[in-house]
Amino acid sequence: MSTKLDEARGVVAERIAHALQEEILSGALLPGTRLGEVAIAERFDVSRGPVRTALGQLAESGTVSIVPNSGARVRELGRDDARALYEVRAALESEAARLAAEHAEAGAGDALGRLLGLHADEISAHPQGAYLQVPGDRDFHMVIARMAGNPIILRYLTRELYPQLSLLRVKHRNVTGRGQAALREHHRIAEAISAGDGEVAALLMRRHILASWNALEAQLIDTPEETT
Template identity: 40%
Template sequence: MSIPAEDFTDANGTIADRIFDRLRHAIVVGEIAPGSKISEPVLAARYGISRGPLREAIRRLESSSLVDRKPNVGARVITLTSEQLLEIYAIREALEGMAARLAAEKMPDAGIADLRRLLDQHRNEVAQEAWQAYFQEEGDLDFHFRIVQGSGNRRLANILCNDLYHLARMYRCQFGMRSDRARDALKEHELIVDAISDRDGELAEWLMRRHIRISRRATERRLAEMQRNS
């Protein structure tokens, strides 16, 4: 059943903004599968909106590298390769390390306190999953997102939060939530916050880079295991 267009409008954004957010979420969590064709008539009918805002939203999805458009083929949801995923990890290691260093220099005390409360929430959620899952919600409920925003560098935040962030989440959703690193990852997050709280930018950067590097190696092992089992 179509969703009325007014459901996509509010004081905080246009119809294009809202449909972009809805489609991006659907792609990231796998509701729209990798490789799926993006059909303007189907989506316009499904969401009860005109083609103009929908085209704008699709263009923004292309700019976010979540959708690829080819001549005579049309727009499709991207299908990332394992090589592209590891490239994302390499970029994240460098840029998020920088973000952690800047956060140690610029993040307000209140922001650091909020970050500690967020980790308390994560700890409770991970414990409920028997320490076998550490899957964070989007935006302000995501530890890495919060650190990047705390860096105070808008250009850095734009690169990480409007492009790489959603690509990385897309892969995490596809791989599933189970992990043998939940307890260790949470501890690594806590050490990073300690360094930021101590205003030790050099240590915060080193800890963040190490954290992402360890995650990359765990992902490489998982990819290798998936290949062996395929």
């Protein structure tokens, strides 16, 4: 009986965590927003137990900060946190690009080309804007992570790294002027993957992420988290 009850509570907690995560990543809940257990429990018409579990799950993914005697808030990423994330991103995504090139099947280059063609149309409509991609099958980096065929890399990127990077994008939407350059870098990475050249694909991906970090770093401001 208790096992079934625990499973039911787990399902409820997962549902709450998913709903809150969607709101955090979309920007509906901004960094620093307080996540009160009582208010969330009333909203979802549940007890505080599943809410506490859900917030714990979000804390593990890095999108929520829980401070003793203060409660939970949408995480605010400081400059040092952002730099650390990009360092990990460069390591994981460069390896993903190398593996994607080694595992590339016939037609992979055409598929990536079609995807980047869609991105080109979107960027041409806003040539001075940021390179904002729709999550999922239209996200160039997500597609390459899946092509790599390494479930551990994919899990770390999708469950931990990308959600935390989304917090940065939500807070720093004014990173402009990167679209055209980033698209050219994506094309070069796609060409290396299509050619099966893993070493070049990895090198180009690392350079691309470094350029992305340099553009973002110029927009970052100090946060309270950095000064504690």
